[in-house]
Amino acid sequence: MSPTSRAGSPPEVGVLLPAAGQGERAGAGELKQFRPIRGVPMLLRAVRPFAQHPRVRQIVVALPPEFAARPPVWLKDLIGERLQVVAGGATRPESVAQALEHLHPACRIVLVHDAARPFVGGDTIDAVIAAAETGSGAVAAVPVGDTLKQVDAAGERVKETVDRRGLWRAQTPQGFPRALLEEAYARRGETGDVTDDAQLVERLGRAILVIRDHTTNIKVTTADDFVLAEALAAR
Numbered sequence: 001m002s003p004t005s006r007a008g009s010p011p012e013v014g015v016l017l018p019a020a021g022q023g024e025r026a027g028a029g030e031l032k033q034f035r036p037i038r039g040v041p042m043l044l045r046a047v048r049p050f051a052q053h054p055r056v057r058q059i060v061v062a063l064p065p066e067f068a069a070r071p072p073v074w075l076k077d078l079i080g081e082r083l084q085v086v087a088g089g090a091t092r093p094e095s096v097a098q099a100l101e102h103l104h105p106a107c108r109i110v111l112v113h114d115a116a117r118p119f120v121g122g123d124t125i126d127a128v129i130a131a132a133e134t135g136s137g138a139v140a141a142v143p144v145g146d147t148l149k150q151v152d153a154a155g156e157r158v159k160e161t162v163d164r165r166g167l168w169r170a171q172t173p174q175g176f177p178r179a180l181l182e183e184a185y186a187r188r189g190e191t192g193d194v195t196d197d198a199q200l201v202e203r204l205g206r207a208i209l210v211i212r213d214h215t216t217n218i219k220v221t222t223a224d225d226f227v228l229a230e231a232l233a234a235r
Contacts, residue, residue: 011057013129014107014178015050018095019043019115020064020088031064033115034072035226038233041074042220045118045233050111051082053125058104061115062088062095096197097185103178109133110181111173112197116220119232124213125173131209132175137201140213141168171213174198180206 019033033043043061050056059082063071068087071079079085086102088095096112103110109132113120124140131138148162174197176184184200194200198208220229 011055012106013053013055013057013109013111014103015056015059015111015113015173016096016099016103017043017046017059017061017113017115018088018092018099019046020062020095021092022064031067032220037118037220037226037229040233041072042118042229043115044074046113046115046120047078047083049120049122049125050113051078053122055129057082057107059083060099060102061085062099064088093185093188093194093197093200097188100182100185108178109175110178111175112181113173114171114219117172117217118220118229120173120217121214124211124217127211128173128175131211132177134209135177135180137180137198137206137208138175138211139196139198139208140171140173140211140217142171142213142215143168168210170196170198171217171219172196176201180204 022031034041036042037045047059047061050059061075061083063085065087068085071085075085084102086098088098100110109129111125111128128138128140144164144167146164148164148167150159150162151157152159176197180201181197184197184204187204188194188200202208216232218225218228218232220226
């Protein structure tokens with residue numbers, strides 16, 4: 001049975017998970033997004049909170065082309081009306097663009113979430129959806145708590161200490177009205193390189209709302225991050 005939204009109407013949120021990267025910084029072994037965290041593949045952990053959310057109509061996962069053609073068994077068994085797998089591109093924006101093209105027309109709000117963030121909370125998802133429904137973009141983020149140092153090009157000498165006031169660390173999910181995200185991607189060739197979807201929308205001159213997130217919504221990038229992820233999953 002298809003889920004229904006809080007108001008009883010059909011769900012209208014689509015979720016895009018770019019997962020086509022090779023994850024070299026995680027070290028040798030299978031693809032980072034497929035590695036288990038306490039026995040559960042990281043990508044599956046990232047998918048679950050959205051698959052369980054009543055307002056999510058469809059999830060589109062962008063995988064490396066060879067895995068999109070032959071998904072892992074644990075993912076293949078989930079593919080259906082609510083979860084679709086597509087071939088991603090060489091870069092994250094290319095993968096998001098590919099996934100966006102395959103999103104169901106009824107999805108009027110779009111969330112983009114890192115496949116390497118396996119611990120997103122339902123309250124964060126709710127808040128990002130609500131912000132996107134106002135017509136703005138929204139980004140889950142946490143205020144920077146560490147002292148920041150600007151260093152030289154060699155990475156050997158501190159040049160200065162950076163004032164961290166007003167600095168936030170962007171996380172995901174990031175949410176947008178679908179039309180706004182489609183416009184941003186249609187014009188991405190005009191904007192140069194970007195590191196996240198919110199930046200594309202910012203360059204259109206549109207507002208991005210900040211949703212205060214949890215520090216436990218970590219991005220698993222290195223082998224050390226997997227150690228931390230194992231500890232978080234054990235809680």
